[in-house]
Amino acid sequence: MESQEILEVRNAVRKFCEREVIPQQKAMDNNPTLCRELMQKLGETGFLAPTIPEEYSGMGASLQIGTVISEEIVRGNPSLALSVGAHSILSANTILQFGSEDQKRKYLPKMARGELIGAWGVTEPAAGSDVQGMQATAKKQGDGFVLKGNKTFITNAPIADVVVAFAKTDPKSISGFVLEKKTVGLTLGKAIEKFGMEGSPTGDVFMENVSVGKDALIGKEGEGFKQIAAIFNYERIWGATLATGTIKHCLNTALKYASTRKAFGQAILDYQAIQLKISQMYAHLTATEAMMKELCSYPMTEPDFHMKIAASKILYSKWAVDACSETMQILGGLGYTTESDIGRFLRDVKLMEIGGGTTDIQHLIVARGLIKQM
Numbered sequence: 001m002e003s004q005e006i007l008e009v010r011n012a013v014r015k016f017c018e019r020e021v022i023p024q025q026k027a028m029d030n031n032p033t034l035c036r037e038l039m040q041k042l043g044e045t046g047f048l049a050p051t052i053p054e055e056y057s058g059m060g061a062s063l064q065i066g067t068v069i070s071e072e073i074v075r076g077n078p079s080l081a082l083s084v085g086a087h088s089i090l091s092a093n094t095i096l097q098f099g100s101e102d103q104k105r106k107y108l109p110k111m112a113r114g115e116l117i118g119a120w121g122v123t124e125p126a127a128g129s130d131v132q133g134m135q136a137t138a139k140k141q142g143d144g145f146v147l148k149g150n151k152t153f154i155t156n157a158p159i160a161d162v163v164v165a166f167a168k169t170d171p172k173s174i175s176g177f178v179l180e181k182k183t184v185g186l187t188l189g190k191a192i193e194k195f196g197m198e199g200s201p202t203g204d205v206f207m208e209n210v211s212v213g214k215d216a217l218i219g220k221e222g223e224g225f226k227q228i229a230a231i232f233n234y235e236r237i238w239g240a241t242l243a244t245g246t247i248k249h250c251l252n253t254a255l256k257y258a259s260t261r262k263a264f265g266q267a268i269l270d271y272q273a274i275q276l277k278i279s280q281m282y283a284h285l286t287a288t289e290a291m292m293k294e295l296c297s298y299p300m301t302e303p304d305f306h307m308k309i310a311a312s313k314i315l316y317s318k319w320a321v322d323a324c325s326e327t328m329q330i331l332g333g334l335g336y337t338t339e340s341d342i343g344r345f346l347r348d349v350k351l352m353e354i355g356g357g358t359t360d361i362q363h364l365i366v367a368r369g370l371i372k373q374m
């Protein structure tokens, strides 16, 4: 059973989504301005970046409360949840975990309130899964650095005020930087048209001789890869909320429809073939919730944490896609139309098998970890 605190937060976010998000699901598609407006409204409620500590104007919520908030936003619109996740779990969280006190005081309060929107740039046109293969460089110049290179597929880039970007400070090591939109040489590209997650603007980040002071460096020089790996762990916990939110939505939709839709003289819910699909979704939901609970309390410093989270991501990503596909099947022709939102969810959550490290890469992480343990 959920605690009173969790129930209250869940209800508050659900009400926000019923009022502000669900009615705008379609309007959000390819509408970066609306995405930004909704993120700002979430900022006013404190739900935009809830795990930011109170001393930096956040809610100071636990990771578990953060996952509940995210799950409810997913049920409102996965696109909004993606943009919120990139802002809070990737961008603000990198500053929180590794930034200097000055960086935290400068950016986190405004990011918690939604006055500044954040993006997180690792992926490049020629380096996605192979993070170490990134080509962007940050060369020392005087007391600061000059950054050159391009990032692609960056969530929130078209609406961002702050970009946490990674570049090579020497051929073998990566460093993280916090860049402000107004910095000369930094250009944020237009929203790229996508298969799903249409309400979440994705774009390029162009860095053409971006000159910054040493105060833009996050943590120490050369620590970027470690920072990226740590933030991937958070991202993969957060990813489980995309699965739980989606599977819950699918279960509700499937049960409601199957109990009223009749075929051959009875409700389709009475047929065992339909019941099996529904019970399978429930089994996957239960397993994902259990994994998420364990991962929220498992010390991230344990050497096998990255294997556990990678293994979980393989499963929950597939289960979320399966739930959408099976729900579409239960809804028959209606499921294939835009009158139902299941097609939208299916397109949105397919990203889970690609973003934040593809399923193939999660398999590699697990296998390499097992071999190392031998």
Ligand SMILES: Cc1cc2nc3c(=O)[nH]c(=O)nc-3n(C[C@H](O)[C@H](O)[C@H](O)COP(=O)(O)OP(=O)(O)OC[C@H]3O[C@@H](n4cnc5c(N)ncnc54)[C@H](O)[C@@H]3O)c2cc1C
Binding pocket: 086, 120, 121, 122, 123, 127, 128, 129, 130, 152, 153, 154, 155, 156, 194, 197, 202, 351, 354, 355, 356, 357, 358, 359, 360, 361, 364
């Ligand atoms: C909507 C969206 C939002 C995104 N948001 C962000 C963001 O905010 N920030 C950010 O930095 N990035 C973001 N990304 C990028 C995303 O993380 C990458 O697309 C992803 O990591 C895969 O990289 P890639 O596209 O370059 O594919 P590639 O790395 O080129 O992979 C292509 C295929 O090869 C497979 N493959 C690669 N290497 C191996 C291997 N060693 N063994 C087996 N198979 C392999 C992959 O699994 C995949 O199937 C986003 C992407 C999308 C689509």
